[in-house]
Amino acid sequence: MPRGFVRAAAYLPRFTDGRCRLGGADEDAFTLAATALERAAHPRPQDDRTHRVRWFGPTPAPEPSALAAVLGSPVRLSDEGREGRSVAGSLEEAASGRAPEWLVAVTCGARDLAGTPAEPPGEGAVALFIDETDAARPIPHLPEASEGLTRTGPFAVLWALGPARPEPGAWVGDWGEDPTRGLKPAPRASPEPPTPPYTVSQGAFVPTARDEESRPSRWRFLADRCRGCGVRTFPARGRCHGCGSSGPLAPEPLPLEDAEVVAVTTIAQGGQPTEFDPQVETSGPYGVVLAQLAPDIRVTMMVADAEPEGIRIGSRVDTVLRRLYPTEGVWRYGRKAVPRRLSR
Amino acid sequence: MTVREATGVGHRAAIVGAGHTRFGAVPEGPRALVRSAVEGALASVDRGCDRSSVDRGYLATLGFGGWQIGNSSAVLAEELGSPGLPTVRVENACASGGFAVQEAVRAVSSGGCDLALVVGLEKMTDVTSARRRYWLGVSGDTEWERQAGLTFAGVYGLIASQYLARFSVPREALAEVAVKAHENGALNPNAHFQKRVSREQVLSSPKVADPLGLYDCCPVTDGAAAVLVASTEAARRFTDTPVFVDGTGAASDYLAVQERPDLLGFPASRRAASAAYRAAGCSPEELSLVEAHDCFTIAELLALEDLGVAARGKAGELTLSGATRRDGRLPVNPDGGLKAKGHPIGATGVSQVYEIFQQLRGAAGARQVRVAGKAVAHNVGGAGATAAVTVFSVG
Numbered sequence: 211m212p213r214g215f216v217r218a219a220a221y222l223p224r225f226t227d228g229r230c231r232l233g234g235a236d237e238d239a240f241t242l243a244a245t246a247l248e249r250a251a252h253p254r255p256q257d258d259r260t261h262r263v264r265w266f267g268p269t270p271a272p273e274p275s276a277l278a279a280v281l282g283s284p285v286r287l288s289d290e291g292r293e294g295r296s297v298a299g300s301l302e303e304a305a306s307g308r309a310p311e312w313l314v315a316v317t318c319g320a321r322d323l324a325g326t327p328a329e330p331p332g333e334g335a336v337a338l339f340i341d342e343t344d345a346a347r348p349i350p351h352l353p354e355a356s357e358g359l360t361r362t363g364p365f366a367v368l369w370a371l372g373p374a375r376p377e378p379g380a381w382v383g384d385w386g387e388d389p390t391r392g393l394k395p396a397p398r399a400s401p402e403p404p405t406p407p408y409t410v411s412q413g414a415f416v417p418t419a420r421d422e423e424s425r426p427s428r429w430r431f432l433a434d435r436c437r438g439c440g441v442r443t444f445p446a447r448g449r450c451h452g453c454g455s456s457g458p459l460a461p462e463p464l465p466l467e468d469a470e471v472v473a474v475t476t477i478a479q480g481g482q483p484t485e486f487d488p489q490v491e492t493s494g495p496y497g498v499v500l501a502q503l504a505p506d507i508r509v510t511m512m513v514a515d516a517e518p519e520g521i522r523i524g525s526r527v528d529t530v531l532r533r534l535y536p537t538e539g540v541w542r543y544g545r546k547a548v549p550r551r552l553s554r
Numbered sequence: 555m556t557v558r559e560a561t562g563v564g565h566r567a568a569i570v571g572a573g574h575t576r577f578g579a580v581p582e583g584p585r586a587l588v589r590s591a592v593e594g595a596l597a598s599v600d601r602g603c604d605r606s607s608v609d610r611g612y613l614a615t616l617g618f619g620g621w622q623i624g625n626s627s628a629v630l631a632e633e634l635g636s637p638g639l640p641t642v643r644v645e646n647a648c649a650s651g652g653f654a655v656q657e658a659v660r661a662v663s664s665g666g667c668d669l670a671l672v673v674g675l676e677k678m679t680d681v682t683s684a685r686r687r688y689w690l691g692v693s694g695d696t697e698w699e700r701q702a703g704l705t706f707a708g709v710y711g712l713i714a715s716q717y718l719a720r721f722s723v724p725r726e727a728l729a730e731v732a733v734k735a736h737e738n739g740a741l742n743p744n745a746h747f748q749k750r751v752s753r754e755q756v757l758s759s760p761k762v763a764d765p766l767g768l769y770d771c772c773p774v775t776d777g778a779a780a781v782l783v784a785s786t787e788a789a790r791r792f793t794d795t796p797v798f799v800d801g802t803g804a805a806s807d808y809l810a811v812q813e814r815p816d817l818l819g820f821p822a823s824r825r826a827a828s829a830a831y832r833a834a835g836c837s838p839e840e841l842s843l844v845e846a847h848d849c850f851t852i853a854e855l856l857a858l859e860d861l862g863v864a865a866r867g868k869a870g871e872l873t874l875s876g877a878t879r880r881d882g883r884l885p886v887n888p889d890g891g892l893k894a895k896g897h898p899i900g901a902t903g904v905s906q907v908y909e910i911f912q913q914l915r916g917a918a919g920a921r922q923v924r925v926a927g928k929a930v931a932h933n934v935g936g937a938g939a940t941a942a943v944t945v946f947s948v949g
Contacts, residue, residue, distance in 0.1 A: 415696075420697075477707075481707045482703055482705065483687065484687050510811070523715060
């Protein structure tokens with residue numbers, strides 16, 4: 211039996227109005243995977259070891275640099291599903307290897323699982339972290355699990371591993387009963403990027419190169435800690451707000467959860483920047499908060515997965531990586547605020 | 555890091571003429587608006603002023619009219635009828651006008667020229683709504699605030715939510731700012747809105763960025779304003795009653811509000827004001843007229859506190875007491891302010907100086923207020939990323 215330890219987390223569709231919400235218009239395979247990875251990684255601090263990520267899912271793997279920005283560590287990526295490899299085979303191999311690895315299984319949309327009636331429709335992602343450094347702990351029930359791992363859906367992985375429930379501490383995950391069982395999928399709104407003509411603002415848009423440059427701050431909430439005066443500056447732009455110097459500065463990840471809303475507004479039709487026109491037309495007004503991530507750090511974020519009226523000053527929110535809007539045919543991503551209770 | 559202390563200029567210059575177009579959704583294009591404001595300013599000079607007397611031109615504009623984005627200051631020379639005049643465009647978003655006036659003050663007080671022409675312009679109704687919202691959204695922090703779905707209405711909505719909650723200020727205090735602005739606008743023939751509104755109308759207007767409703771927001775307005783800034787020596791050639799620039803102050807701040815400790819005021823405004831008062835050798839108590847940057851109703855409350863005429867959290871009380879009305883202890887925006895007069899972005903800071911020029915010379919007609927001291931113009935770029943404060947008097 212392979213030995214090592216596994217940390218896993220699933221990110222599953224959430225409920226609104228008692229129905230299963232199969233992802234909002236601002237979710238896609240990448241954001242599902244990113245959310246599962248973040249949860250499986252928690253509370254592991256940022257790690258500069260290179261991680262191998264094995265991607266499974268109906269959609270092609272994202273760029274390694276995108277996953278690296280999510281994980282805060284360098285990534286070597288293989289698109290195992292594309293190469294026809296099964297989750298089980300890959301997991302066995304990973305568990306017998308030496309280097310720490312991430313496996314990500316993603317599914318997008320009920321149709322991907324339509325051929326497996328034992329599994330409910332749904333979409334979501336599972337991330338597994340396999341690390342041999344803790345060799346005392348076996349990967350639980352892997353042989354038994356393998357049977358369920360022949361398919362690529364995340365629920366297959368989840369159920370195969372989930373019921374094992376090894377000793378406390380070995381697992382960090384937040385799934386329980388499958389929340390989608392017996393529920394009908396809600397219709398998915400506008401899954402495709404809008405096609406031109408699309409009123410992306412000239413000049414106000416962030417060029418792709420600068421978007422990529424700011425991903426550590428934008429996606430992972432990475433701040434700069436000044437080695438001179440000790441003050442933390444967010445977003446990280448290479449200049450200390452405390453002493454004005456340009457370094458040396460060390461990257462420091464900020465909390466992604468449990469921020470306090472210190473200001474809130476609801477943007478109604480006409481109050482939005484033009485790139486959010488399609489969103490307002492489809493989904494109506496949205497909330498925006500200024501949230502206190504830490505005593506010294508605030509961030510402005512759009513509200514997701516909640517009616518704007520549900521968020522008030524003093525509300526606690528978590529943050530999730532979501533789609534913002536497409537620019538030049540490419541989706542831009544950033545973190546949004548979700549009510550804390552919903553994301554737990 | 556504390557943001558760098560602003561420095562006052564301390565030199566004096568004088569306004570010797572001022573012109574103003576009708577503000578509103580007008581048929582004229584940007585060139586015609588500039589021409590009209592310039593001609594008005596030249597014609598207003600008591601002893602006459604020829605265009606050849608102008609040594610230097612400043613054009614304050616954000617988007618011109620949506621097309622001549624680069625090099626637009628050359629148009630100012632053309633429309634003055636003086637091609638060849640050295641001109642420069644000054645752009646600090648909504649504070650472009652206030653900064654352009656200060657640049658002109660610097661130019662004449664340094665001895666570099668005798669008479670500078672400052673024109674503020676914005677032509678906002680030529681373009682489609684989508685294009686306009688593009689223009690309105692380029693002056694906030696585009697990397698973070700805009701990607702969070704915020705334009706300025708949204709940023710001021712956030713500010714208002716925190717301000718009202720922190721200081722337990724009733725929503726009526728915001729509404730009263732709008733009611734007063736419209737009352738004053740009704741007496742200003744150049745104002746975009748010349749109609750009174752009731753507190754109930756303001757409170758029940760459709761929400762744009764909660765808690766701000768439609769009537770809490772300035773309109774989309776075309777217009778231009780012009781002032782002639784002379785050195786103190788040259789001023790007497792043009793008039794016996796110049797309006798002196800006693801002091802200027804300016805400052806900047808982090809572009810994004812998330813990088814500031816709170817939203818309960820604008821440090822840039824406070825620094826600009828204290829520098830201007832220091833340069834003018836005066837205190838806020840000596841003011842008898844305030845032109846405040848009220849792009850949203852909440853902005854006027856912040857302005858009164860940042861200018862030091864109301865204690866922190868008390869501007870709502872001051873407003874509800876009637877003290878800022880035309881007949882109050884300290885009239886604020888007797889021209890209707892940005893809220894009722896309109897806010898053609900680049901024109902606003904110059905228009906504020908136009909109003910002070912009229913009021914301090916007793917020429918403001920039906921909206922004239924009693925002035926017995928100094929007047930201040932307070933012009934803010936965006937949500938406090940830049941601010942220019944200038945103190946005036948009749949000497």
